Amino acid sequence: MPQIALQPLDDGTVRHRVVQLLTRHIVDGNFAPGQRLTEQQLASSLNVSRGPLREAIRELAETGLLVSKPYKGLYVRSVTHKDLEELYSLRTALEIFAFERCWSHRTEAAKDDLRSRSDVLKRTIDEGLDGQQAIELELRLHNWCYELSDHRLLQKNWEGMRSNVNFYFSLHQRAHDRKGPLRQSHDLYVELACGDSLPKMLEHLKDHMRQGFETTLDALTNRLPA
């Protein structure tokens, strides 16, 4: 059972730091999916008291990264075919809604911003050094439409899904021994997102998501049978 090293710095409340740390540890795969965690271990490993730890656990349980069963225990989210399918399908619906919402807000500056995010992502993939960094940059690319949609509730929902998507991306990556997502898979996404046809963009978005779902599913069923 891997122990956690508490990152000393970071600011804000203890609760907030614990949320950030546990999120990163779960996403990075330092815990096995479905693994049971006990408050005592976490509290001593993180060097915090049970109070703010339990509050952080409630937040993570709401986003789905942790599953808390009363009087039974605390578990890292498990990996199933159905969970993955639900995550991708709902994410597709949300991102379609985000593009419908942001379509008329796309200024030239915003389009440059998106292209910039794509460039940074591709550079990081080419370097091939830090896979997790590449994943975060890919999520930042997809974040564009949510930010531009000017819809706080939508953004909040996406933020809640984001760490779960990151969780599965990291699993996929470790299963394939790859460093980050495929390089060319977002060129058409960016081109259509900056283009003139919303229907074409949405159609590509569905394909893009379906392909991501299938490749991730392949990786998990072949190498990590849940």
Add this chain to the structure above:
Amino acid sequence: MPQIALQPLDDGTVRHRVVQLLTRHIVDGNFAPGQRLTEQQLASSLNVSRGPLREAIRELAETGLLVSKPYKGLYVRSVTHKDLEELYSLRTALEIFAFERCWSHRTEAAKDDLRSRSDVLKRTIDEGLDGQQAIELELRLHNWCYELSDHRLLQKNWEGMRSNVNFYFSLHQRAHDRKGPLRQSHDLYVELACGDSLPKMLEHLKDHMRQGFETTLDALTNRLPA
């Protein structure tokens, strides 16, 4: 400042009871929107200690019913034009997705179930006794497509929005001195939901939601200027 009377029974953890109680009190309007709450008042009113109370607060803050600002305070969610618009627009997107998902799962038994929910709702509206009960039955009517969609993540998201929708419905109702939603406004919804054309259903769904948004907005801007 209204005091809370603790319902004595209910089972489960204290945290869960507090979540249920506070949700009901906020939705029912026993607190004013934007009102500040202090932990001590809540703890003594509910007769619980601060530990589980604070955990319950984290859950409610995740759903948006409460807003917690570190070291500053705890506030009941406020009422704004933008919040209402975001709630209705995202809800529309989710319910469209739910109908796309459930469309092929609609057995005859499921259709009968939906009609039964509509009948119960209309009977309760006709009685005109309990407005909150009518609201919950309307939400139960809309719950149908989510249950049938066989999508736990979607259901979880909808559950999170549901209490917020309930919150605004109750505000609307009190502003109009009405007991429950309009009687006939769901007949077409049910008919199309049991019909053969998904596009027609989705088109009506958008109209249905837009109308609900506008009437609620009217009620709030005229009588409760935020």
Add this chain to the structure above:
DNA sequence: TGCGATTTGTCCGTATGTATT
């Protein structure tokens, strides 16, 4: 500006309830 009061955030000790062995 500073000072005191209030409130949130945090820690600890302890007791109780629940599940599992």
Add this chain to the structure above:
DNA sequence: TAATACATACGGACAAATCGC
């Protein structure tokens, strides 16, 4: 059945931050 481990809950105490005067 008993015993152990753990989650849950309570209460007191103090630190940290905010607000009002």
